[in-house]
Amino acid sequence: MHCGKSTLTNALVGEKVSIVSWRPQTTRNKLLGILNGDDYQMVLIDTPGIHKARNRLGNYMMQAVENGLKDVDAVVYVIDAAKGMQREDYEFMEKNAAKAPLIVALNKTDAVTQQTLFETLQKLNGVVGLKAVVPISARKGENLEPLMNELKEILPYGVPMYPQDEYTESSMRFLATEIIREKALYLLDKEVPYGIGVYINKFEEREEAPICDIDADIVCEKQSHKAIVIGKGGEMLKKIATEARKDLEKMIGSKVFLTLYVRVKDEWRNDDFVLRELGYDIKQLKKE
Numbered sequence: 001m002h003c004g005k006s007t008l009t010n011a012l013v014g015e016k017v018s019i020v021s022w023r024p025q026t027t028r029n030k031l032l033g034i035l036n037g038d039d040y041q042m043v044l045i046d047t048p049g050i051h052k053a054r055n056r057l058g059n060y061m062m063q064a065v066e067n068g069l070k071d072v073d074a075v076v077y078v079i080d081a082a083k084g085m086q087r088e089d090y091e092f093m094e095k096n097a098a099k100a101p102l103i104v105a106l107n108k109t110d111a112v113t114q115q116t117l118f119e120t121l122q123k124l125n126g127v128v129g130l131k132a133v134v135p136i137s138a139r140k141g142e143n144l145e146p147l148m149n150e151l152k153e154i155l156p157y158g159v160p161m162y163p164q165d166e167y168t169e170s171s172m173r174f175l176a177t178e179i180i181r182e183k184a185l186y187l188l189d190k191e192v193p194y195g196i197g198v199y200i201n202k203f204e205e206r207e208e209a210p211i212c213d214i215d216a217d218i219v220c221e222k223q224s225h226k227a228i229v230i231g232k233g234g235e236m237l238k239k240i241a242t243e244a245r246k247d248l249e250k251m252i253g254s255k256v257f258l259t260l261y262v263r264v265k266d267e268w269r270n271d272d273f274v275l276r277e278l279g280y281d282i283k284q285l286k287k288e
Ligand SMILES: Nc1nc2c(ncn2[C@@H]2O[C@H](COP(=O)(O)OP(=O)(O)OP(=O)(O)O)[C@@H](O)[C@H]2O)c(=O)[nH]1
Pocket: 001, 002, 003, 004, 005, 006, 007, 008, 019, 020, 021, 022, 023, 024, 025, 026, 027, 028, 047, 048, 049, 050, 107, 108, 109, 110, 111, 136, 137, 138, 139, 140
């Protein structure tokens, strides 16, 4: 569920490692955020939200969740305070409390009354096996320190796994596809954005000038969706490109020339070949 896992990951890392939108199933992969402190390194794993898979992309996403829970030192389970405790929350906590220290981050405290918050906290009080419950607002960056302190307590001693100036394992190409997808999620309506995938055809930083040329395909599921993504007179595609370019320029630190194309792959979310092409290779995940 879209309770704010990616918002929290970004807030803790202090960089945008994961895209965010109000739509469910925004995150599709297992993503790393690397947090480098003076005397520690913490590797955060952001995953898709747990949901019933309705297609092969959904299966891939649920495998990503499973992988994300493997070999971790702690699990931060994020609950949306505005929604309160759901049956799935109890199920998850019951299933996972014994596997690794389980900390609940009760998120979106800014969006609920004290009374609602109190009631949910009381319910959480009754759950056995939790290491801690920390009310937070990931969006406002509130109360993140107590959460960090809980996590630091659990951190094992060891050498850093990543160079200390790194905050993500994702490639620029991957981050570029995600940024474009994020804008599509914001700007498109109804079921269209859920069937969007992004493929980078060209990603070239020019040698002679600080300019990056990016050509990408927006893959959608139906001919009728293609028309919507392009919009009247190409307006929608232009909007997506303009919004994406701003973020890409920030990320790359140079001017970006972004060209977007739209292509249709019927029902690609159930097509193993296209899924692999777009980077959602479940066989690869299962090997990890
Ligand atoms: N009011 C409020 N909204 C928040 C907070 N944290 C996240 N949100 C919003 O909740 C929505 C979902 O946030 P995400 O971070 O994408 O959630 P997620 O859990 O990663 O969602 P999926 O990747 O779809 O599973 C976005 O609109 C966020 O802006 C918060 O602390 N307060």
